[in-house]
Amino acid sequence: MPATVIVGLQWGDEGKGKTTDFLAEQTAMVVRYQGGDNAGHTVVRGDEVFKLRLTPSGVLYPHITSVIGNGVVVNPVTLISELDMLMERGIDVGRVRVSRSSHVIMPYHVALDRANEERLGGAAVGTTGRGIGPTYGDRAWRLGLRMEDLLDAAVLRERIERVLPDKNLLLRSMDAETFTVEELVAQAARWGERLRDHLDDTTWLVQAALARGQHVLLEGAQGTLLDLDHGSYPFVTSSNPVAGGACTGGGIGPLQVDEVIGVMKAYSTRVGAGPYPTELTEEIGAGIAQRGHEYGTVTGRPRRVGWFDAVPLRYAVAVNSVSSIMLNKLDILSGVDPLRVCVAYEIDGRRVETWPSSGAALARARPVFEDFAGWMEPINDVRSLADLPENARRYVTAIEQHAGVPIVLVSVGPERTQTIERAWRPMRQRSGIPT
Numbered sequence: 123m124p125a126t127v128i129v130g131l132q133w134g135d136e137g138k139g140k141t142t143d144f145l146a147e148q149t150a151m152v153v154r155y156q157g158g159d160n161a162g163h164t165v166v167r168g169d170e171v172f173k174l175r176l177t178p179s180g181v182l183y184p185h186i187t188s189v190i191g192n193g194v195v196v197n198p199v200t201l202i203s204e205l206d207m208l209m210e211r212g213i214d215v216g217r218v219r220v221s222r223s224s225h226v227i228m229p230y231h232v233a234l235d236r237a238n239e240e241r242l243g244g245a246a247v248g249t250t251g252r253g254i255g256p257t258y259g260d261r262a263w264r265l266g267l268r269m270e271d272l273l274d275a276a277v278l279r280e281r282i283e284r285v286l287p288d289k290n291l292l293l294r295s296m297d298a299e300t301f302t303v304e305e306l307v308a309q310a311a312r313w314g315e316r317l318r319d320h321l322d323d324t325t326w327l328v329q330a331a332l333a334r335g336q337h338v339l340l341e342g343a344q345g346t347l348l349d350l351d352h353g354s355y356p357f358v359t360s361s362n363p364v365a366g367g368a369c370t371g372g373g374i375g376p377l378q379v380d381e382v383i384g385v386m387k388a389y390s391t392r393v394g395a396g397p398y399p400t401e402l403t404e405e406i407g408a409g410i411a412q413r414g415h416e417y418g419t420v421t422g423r424p425r426r427v428g429w430f431d432a433v434p435l436r437y438a439v440a441v442n443s444v445s446s447i448m449l450n451k452l453d454i455l456s457g458v459d460p461l462r463v464c465v466a467y468e469i470d471g472r473r474v475e476t477w478p479s480s481g482a483a484l485a486r487a488r489p490v491f492e493d494f495a496g497w498m499e500p501i502n503d504v505r506s507l508a509d510l511p512e513n514a515r516r517y518v519t520a521i522e523q524h525a526g527v528p529i530v531l532v533s534v535g536p537e538r539t540q541t542i543e544r545a546w547r548p549m550r551q552r553s554g555i556p557t
Contacts, residue, residue, distance in 0.1 A: 124380030125338040127368045130345025131384040131438040133392040134363070135418070135425060137450035137533060139163025141385045142179035142341045144448075144531070144538050150336035152180030153189040153328060155371035156361040157343030158227060158257070159200040160250040162418075166536040170211070176201050177208065177218060178341060184214055187331070189324050191340075192223035193361065193371020195257040196269060197232075198313035205320075220317065221324040221373075222270035226310070230289040230301055231256040237298035249394070250418075258360040260285070269321055272314025279307050325373030332378055340368040340379075346438040347392075354481050357396025365442040384444040384527070386435065388452040388517070391425040393418050397485040400428035400464045414454040429462040429491065432524035437477035439525050448531035449518060452501065453540075459496030461517055464489040465524070494520060502535045507542055 126145070130136040143165045146152055159175040166172075167182055176196065180186040190196060205215045231253030239249055249255060260266040265285050271277050282303050290300040331338055342363040347353045349364050361367065365382045369375060389410055392398050402410070407427040410416070416425040438444070455461060467474045467487035478484050497511035504510055510518070510532075522529045532542040 125332060125340055125368075125372075125374055125378050126381040126383060127365045127379055127442075128339060128341045128383050128385060129365045129368075129442050129444070130342065130363060131386040131435060131442070131444070131447070132345045132390050132431075133347045133398075134161060134344035134359075135391050135393065135416075136345055136385040136387050137448070138341055138343075138385045139165045139174065139179045140450065140533060140536065140538070141383065141448045141531070142339055143167075143182065144541055145383075146180040146183055146186055146339060148337060149180065149186065149339045151187045151189060151328065151331045151338045152178040153191050153324070153338060153340045153368075153372045154178045154194055155191045155340050155342055155368045156193040156363055157359065158195040158252060158254045159197045160252045160254045160359070161343035163341075164536075167538070172208075172211075175204060177204050177215075180339065181208060181213060181215065181218060187217045187219060187327070189327060189372075190218070190220045190224060191324055191328075191372045192221040193367060194221070194224050195227050195254060195261070195361075196220065196224045197227040197252065198272070198310075198317060202313065202316055215320075218320050219322040219324055219327060220269055220320045222268065222321050223324075224269045225257055225261045226267040226269060226272065226313075227253045227257045228267060228306065228310075230286070230293065230306075231260070233293055233298050233301075234289065237293060237296040241296055250423075255360040267310070269314075269317070272310050273318060273321070275307070275311060278310055278314075279303065282306050282310070328373050332374070338374075340372045340374070342367060342371075346442060347434055352437075352441050354396050354484055357394060357481065365444075381446070382442050382444050383531075384439060384442060384447045384525075385450065386447065387414075387430075387450050388455050388521075389414075389430050390428045391416055392428070393423055393425050397481060397487070398426055398428055399433075399467060399484065399487045399489045400431045400462075401426055402428050406458065410454060410458070414451055429464055429489070430521060431464040431489070432521070433464060433467060433475065434477045435521075435525055436475075439527055444525070444527050446528050446530045447522070447525055448533065449521065449529050450533040452514065452518070452532055453534040455496065455514075455517075456500050457496070457498055459498070460493040461496050462491040462493055463517075463520060463524075465492050466490040492520075502540060504534055505542055507532065507544070510542075
């Protein structure tokens with residue numbers, strides 16, 4: 123049984139949590155493959171709302187093994203708090219597994235992140251201040267702590283002693299708090315003891331599930347346009363949310379992926395700084411933000427809201443090899459008339475229909491819109507495409523045509539049941555896929 127990757131096609135916050143939760147019932151394992159506690163998934167189950175920052179969305183199903191892969195950077199304080207919250211709400215977390223190779227977000231990473239953003243002032247990137255970038259930086263410099271190190275007091279002390287003098291020097295230069303070896307070693311050892319039973323070699327765990335013919339879902343955080351390599355650099359995250367990141371961060375090979383489901387909203391949102399060509403700053407955008415509850419799951423920061431942008435959509439479909447799409451929050455657009463879709467940019471007097479690799483060019487882009495008639499009636503109770511208002515169907519069809527791949531799931535509300543599902547999903551069947 124091949125693996126399925128769920129990837130965001132915009133700037134994150136597309137509703138990947140609902141997508142995973144909706145599809146997870148028929149899977150055995152859900153793997154988070156990148157990011158940290160700077161991004162979260164909101165999952166609604168009946169009257170209950172779960173805001174998950176690290177634990178994969180599939181944790182709400184008792185039969186699923188939830189895996190935090192090696193590509194994730196883990197803040198143990200956040201993870202322990204989240205596991206405790208889930209247990210208090212009656213969710214079994216005994217099947218949650220964390221890669222021994224995942225890197226640990228240490229308190230000095232958080233302090234460096236926040237101090238650096240404050241130092242940059244108006245030129246700040248707009249990070250969440252949770253230490254994600256500094257942790258990935260230490261991983262690349264081969265100075266990081268991995269989750270397995272929390273179980274070995276000697277290794278823990280040696281690695282903290284090696285790195286802390288330089289970290290404290292930087293922190294003092296920015297008038298920020300510093301740390302001692304003893305307090306960090308003691309704190310990290312407590313984390314290790316608490317999480318010991320959850321640590322595992324997750325690469326072999328995932329490979330064994332695939333070998334047994336079980337279906338594995340891999341979910342990312344953020345979205346394509348925040349990808350370190352493919353996003354609007356430097357206003358990006360510090361890892362690879364694109365589908366290719368599922369291989370390196372989840373421990374699988376490309377031939378084991380047979381379906382890539384792209385997730386996007388019926389409009390666009392963005393958190394943090396950076397160019398945003400279709401941003402709405404007037405009353406219409408405020409209304410969409412209010413109805414869509416557009417606030418960060420983790421930070422609570424208001425999200426910037428804009429019209430749907432088909433230019434980066436075409437790019438995101440290409441770089442992720444998307445086979446099908448879930449369109450979320452179509453219901454939020456009820457009552458908005460007209461609706462606008464950006465189909466191209468004008469940059470320096472020239473029409474551009476491809477996503478520019480240059481962030482400076484994107485900052486100069488002016489959207490070229492096509493307008494669509496809206497619909498007035500609420501659609502939360504609709505369960506088939508045929509029953510959508512005609513103008514809603516036309517809007518979905520137009521977006522689908524720009525994507526070039528089918529929209530097979532349409533969300534018309536936050537709950538699992540508020541989903542329009544086509545009876546089929548395309549899968550790229552290949553001969554010789556290892557099972």
